[in-house]
Amino acid sequence: xxxxxxxLPTLSVQEGDNSIINCAYSNSASDYFIxxxxxxxxxPQFIIDIRSNMDKRQGQRVTVLLNKTVKHLSxxxxxxxxxxxxxxxxxxxxxxxxxxxxxxxGTRLQVTL
Amino acid sequence: EPxxxxxxxxxxxxxxxxxILRCVPISNHLYFYWYRQILGQKVEFxxxxxxxxxxxxSEIFDDQFSVERPDGSNFTLKIRSTxxxxxxxxxxxxxxxxxxxxxxxxxxxxLTVT
Numbered sequence: 001x002x003x004x005x006x007x008l009p010t011l012s013v014q015e016g017d018n019s020i021i022n023c024a025y026s027n028s029a030s031d032y033f034i035x036x037x038x039x040x041x042x043x044p045q046f047i048i049d050i051r052s053n054m055d056k057r058q059g060q061r062v063t064v065l066l067n068k069t070v071k072h073l074s075x076x077x078x079x080x081x082x083x084x085x086x087x088x089x090x091x092x093x094x095x096x097x098x099x100x101x102x103x104x105x106g107t108r109l110q111v112t113l
Numbered sequence: 114e115p116x117x118x119x120x121x122x123x124x125x126x127x128x129x130x131x132x133i134l135r136c137v138p139i140s141n142h143l144y145f146y147w148y149r150q151i152l153g154q155k156v157e158f159x160x161x162x163x164x165x166x167x168x169x170x171s172e173i174f175d176d177q178f179s180v181e182r183p184d185g186s187n188f189t190l191k192i193r194s195t196x197x198x199x200x201x202x203x204x205x206x207x208x209x210x211x212x213x214x215x216x217x218x219x220x221x222x223x224l225t226v227t
Binding site: 032034036042043044045046049051089091093098099100101102103104105106 | 143144146148152155156157158161163168169171202204206208214215216217218219220221
């Protein structure tokens with residue numbers, strides 16, 4: 001079946017350090033992945049996406065890595081800032097359609113000063 | 114990417130009452146979605162809506178739920194007879210302007226059923 005899971009429910013990092021949030025998925029038919037950031041009381045905010053024909057994609061201070069062999073996805077945040085504190089969700093769907101997103105359970109990132 | 118707006122931001126209702134949650138897209142898109150998030154849990158898909166028809170729905174989306182675009186603009190989610198377990202955040206989402214892949218979420222409506 002389809003499932004998306006996260007290794008760490010809470011990640012605490014110091015300001016300025018790099019953060020790595022991990023996600024595992026089980027359905028090999030998944031070919032499009034998104035990372036969302038959710039702050040308290042708000043909706044999921046799109047961060048970055050990656051398609052299955054790519055291994056890596058970079059944005060502003062964020063990098064997503066995809067390892068299809070082990071069905072693993074990660075989000076790297078460089079120079080983590082207090083404003084990065086939030087819950088991060090990975091989600092996947094099948095590319096090429098407007099089909100539903102399946103979300104992981106979320107990782108809470110806590111940035112300490 | 115401009116997101117969608119949702120009203121109300123918070124709705125309190127008694128068990129058994131009907132509620133209508135509204136989503137207003139900023140621009141004209143074809144694909145819309147409703148998701149919900151029970152407090153402390155992950156986001157769950159409810160239904161997708163394409164070209165004024167339901168294209169996919171989850172097991173959660175039973176006969177108590179319905180969606181429509183009554184005036185061609187607003188996108189609504191109706192729960193006919195609310196239950197305590199319907200208490201959650203309800204998010205409307207739309208696809209991006211560059212294609213049908215990424216989805217952008219609204220701020221959500223917090224539904225509290227008492």
